[in-house]
Amino acid sequence: MGFWAKSLRIFKCLCDYGRQSVRRMALQTGLSKSSVHRLTQAMERRDVHPESWLWETAEGRSWLTRLVVATLYTFSLKRGVGVETLSEFFARLRLATQVGCSPGALRHVMQALEATAVETAETWEQDAVAAGEVREIIGGVDETFLERMIVVFQDLPTGYLVLEDVADDRTFATWKALVDARLKALGTEVLYLVSDRAKALIQLAEKGLECLSMPDFFHLMHDLVKSYSLAIGRRLKQAHKQLKAAEQALSSHREGMPAAQASQQAQAEVEASRAEVSQWEEIHSRYRQHLETLSLTLHPFGIADSAPQTSEQVHSQLQTAVEAIEALVERHELPAHRDTRQKVRKQLPGLAALVDFWWQGVQQDLEPFMLSPLWRSWVHECLLPLVYWEHQAAHTRCARRKAKIRHALEAVQAAFHTHAITKQLAPEVLEDWKAWATQRAKAFQRTSSAVEGRNGYLSQMHHNHRGLPRRRYKVWTILHNFDCRAADGTTPASRFFRRTFPDLFETVLSHIEALPQPRRRKHQVALSH
DSSP states (O other), X not given: OOHHXXXXXXXXXXXXXXXXXXXXXXXXXXXXXXXXXXXXXXXXHHOOSTTHHHHHSHHHHHHHHHHHHHHIIIIXXXXXXXXXXXXXXXXXXXXXXXXXXXHHHHHHHHHHHHHHHHHHHHHHHHHHHHTTOOXXXXXXXXXXXXXXXXXXXXXXXXXXXXXXXEOSOOOHHHHHHHHHHHHHHHTOOEEEEEEOSOHHHHHIIIIISOSEEEEOHHHHHHHHHHHHHHHHHHHHHHXXXXXXXXXXXHHSOOTTSOHHHHHHHHHHHHHHHHHHHHHHHHHHHHHHHHHHHHHHHSSSBOTTTOOBOOHHHHHHHHHHHHHHHHHHHHHTTOOOOHHHHHHHXXXXXXXXXXXXXXXXXXXXXXXXXXXXXXXXXXXXXXIHHHHHHHHHHHXXXXXXXXXXXXXXXXXXXXXXXXXXXXXXXXXXXXXXXXHHHHHHHHTOOXXXXXXXXXXXXXXXXXXXXXXXXXXXXXXXXXXXXXXXOOTTSOOHHHHHHTSOOOOHHHHHHHTOOOOOOOOOOHHHHHHHO
């Protein structure tokens, strides 16, 4: 029996029978006289605040354990707050007399939380793999450089971190060994990889995993924006500055000139500056439109009519949009950045190839059903574009692009609801078709921005902790997979394995049997005598 369990037994005895001799209490509790004497003295030392009695009850002690563990779990493990700060926090709550709140004591609790989380997650993952519920992976891969280099491999549709580990280098051999070990443990394979154009990552997909290597559309757009947005924005800012100066000169005539002549000259400068501002605002607007066209083109359906597209059509439209940006840059004598142009053009065929690859997956799913032309038309032109645009509208932040996607969605909704097949299907059958279409919509992954977001989170956590032991990285991966909840309450692990898991925090809390005892300082010992 532990310290706190004995203390609770004595407290219950006092509540039931009142103050008694040590011998009597020992007989009633079944403890030794020395234990009763020592524990009652400790109880008296803890009784220094009006609320102290609450922590002596079974309910109070249980809630105190939850408070301490929840604080460490939420603020230290998940948010990077140091134990020194949390030690101060507990002291301000007047808990230092009830539980060990020193940084050292809290670190011991943290280590117990970490070990339990790792052991629990490994057990859950093994059970899910044994049940055969693992999906094929559409991966995003990248490296992030902190105190140590970390390689990140994430399943993009579900957000599940397949691999997040420290590595000595980022060569093909290192990637291949780490990824193969994880795929073997999960018993699955990779459909395609989305990554930047690092040679090792391309080789990992094409040679190591023998799958499609998809260029990262996020990086391509970033390269274009990095090359031209600052230059255009700088010119627009200069034009606004010149206009402001011209308007100030107009309001206060120049000295040494007749008023009429000065006013006329200042007015001409204002008009010229306004024309310059209008020109660069128009250039900036056209540039944004070209970027928007690029983004709205790389889809399996056309944004104008939601008709199915091929890779050839998408490649032609992407190339036209890139050429329009290049023409705009040359026309207004902006920096050329020829390396960026060449890099972007080389990635266009790989980006467009995803469209045909996605449609091949659709055909493989539909092939066993032997659909008639009417049914196939309903799936290709009504069901899939409806679900796809719904998914894109929910995940698009830009207001202008969201408005265009919603316009396309409204047109498809009208066609879907009036189609003869939609009307004749039973509601449960229609829901099954929509569930399949949702899975197909999520299988179109053109960016690894989720991996970039993960890298940013790791960087912030590493900064907060000022460097961490290697074991903490594994804990962060587990917290992401099993305790990072979407709006619908699902976690990456539940989406990846297609099953529900118990609450990770409650599971970890249930394994914490007792908190550390409060420190008995020397001056407290002296006062007790």
